[in-house]
Amino acid sequence: MKTLFAMTLATAMTLCTPILHATETPDAEEIAFHALSPVVSALINADDVDELMERAEKLEDTDTLQAIAVYLAASREDPKQLKAPYQVAALFARRGDDKLALRFLQEADDRGLWFGPLLAGDEDFSELRDTATYKTVLANAQERYKKIAVGKVGAISVLNPSASIPAPKACRPVVVWLHGYGINGELDESDQPLADTGAIILGINGTEMINATNSFRWIGPGFEGTHKVVQKGLKELEAQQCIDRKRVYLMGFSQGSQHAGALLAQHPEDYAGALLVSPGGMQPTPTVSKAHGKRVFVINGKKEGPGNQQMTVDFRQLFSEGNEVKSRTHEGGHFYPDDWKISFPQALRWVMREEG
Incomplete structure (x- = not known):
């Protein structure tokens, strides 16, 4: 230097x-x-x-x-x-x-x-x-x-439950992971606690690369582009192994959380529930939801910015009628809480109705 x-x-x-x-x-x-x-x-x-x-x-x-x-x-x-x-x-x-x-x-x-x-x-x-x-x-x-x-936008990453997790009689459920702005859907061993809920975790790269080949975002207008990419990813996964298409859940962080919540609200026939972590983004949150009988868990930090705080409130309100909504507010900001490796799997089990 x-x-x-x-x-x-x-x-x-x-x-x-x-x-x-x-x-x-x-x-x-x-x-x-x-x-x-x-x-x-x-x-x-x-x-x-x-x-x-x-x-x-x-x-x-x-x-x-x-x-x-x-x-x-x-x-x-x-x-x-x-x-x-x-x-x-x-x-x-x-x-x-x-x-x-x-x-x-x-x-x-x-x-x-x-x-x-x-x-x-x-x-x-x-x-x-x-x-x-x-x-x-x-x-x-x-x-x-x-x-x-080509080959990067919408690319999938798959993480299966550990060998010690008993296999169900039917096909496994899937949790689709939608990342935050500027990162990607690549999964690694640190995500194993999520898969050890018994679900296959499906990470998907966003709908547009930003300024590096490992940096993506979910683009608008609206959320249909994200829905198409998710459905394409599920088809790729289905070609590899048996999955339960009636038990596809969404999990997202920040911008990915906003898109996850929007997909559940707009396409409840394709998604069974959602775990929304620190929703954020520049698009307006949907004001109408078609979802009914779903479970939605919303997590955010006390120190998040006003826009993220409001979006969290909006999603809790959006799913409040006809669905089960659970909430948690941790002491931090716009990031995972320290106990996420325990608390997130617990939240997922509740969303998937396997908390017992």
């Missing part, structure tokens, strides 16, 4: 020059030091490009020039890095520097930028959408996305 440090310190000094010369007060040097210290700290302490990216992302909330300096360091350290020049372009666009924004957007395109859907909806570039550069970069990114997304 020594070469990187020297090179990017020079960049940071260039970016911070207005701060150094904008005042003639005696403490100008101290002001400059404080302006540079987060950048210097990032360069000294980051072990690799990934850590530089993480530090740059955090700096965006406090100072866009500092963030740009660290993103530039990551971009120069790894010529294959796509997100770094993209973020530099976005931050310059946010600051109103269209020339530099387009320059780094073109650099991202030259490196093979593929996250077209993200670019298409990125409000940072709203003032540049009529430019030839933006249109060309967007078209290229959309074409690359189509190729890269």
Whole structure:
């Protein structure tokens, strides 16, 4: 990182020059030091490009020039890095520097930028959408996305109960896991307590990749796209092993929780119940539910944001008539409670009417 440090310190000094010369007060040097210290700290302490990216992302909330300096360091350290020049372009666009924004957007395109859907909806570039550069970069990114997304969007991950869990006489039930924004449906051994309820856990990648091949989201408008992806995943699973299609339950976190609740409300013939953990998302929560005779367990944290708190209330109200609704509020925020490996399986057993 020594070469990187020297090179990017020079960049940071260039970016911070207005701060150094904008005042003639005696403490100008101290002001400059404080302006540079987060950048210097990032360069000294980051072990690799990934850590530089993480530090740059955090700096965006406090100072866009500092963030740009660290993103530039990551971009120069790894010529294959796509997100770094993209973020530099976005931050310059946010600051109103269209020339530099387009320059780094073109650099991202030259490196093979593929996250077209993200670019298409990125409000940072709203003032540049009529430019030839933006249109060309967007078209290229959309074409690359189509190729890269194949086999990844909607891909399934399966986790079966442990061998010690008795097999039922009939086919096993299924719990469909819908992940939160920015992650994916990949399951691993840490999820085994969920499968050891006796259900097959089916993880599904979201309906759109964001800016990495392991980062997905559930897109609208509405929830029909999610329903189609879930049904496709169930068909894939059914081709592999015997499943009870009358006992398909939904479990989600954050954005995935919102979509899980919406699917139960809109397609109760296909889903038998739901465990909704910390519902969140940008779409409106459904106001009408067709579900009747279902069990719904809603879990959220006391320290969640107002929007998530309201969505939790909305879902409890949505299923309150004609269904059984159970609730739990833990002491934390928008994350799993510490006891989830015990409390979530208990909640699932209740949803599946196997709590005895």
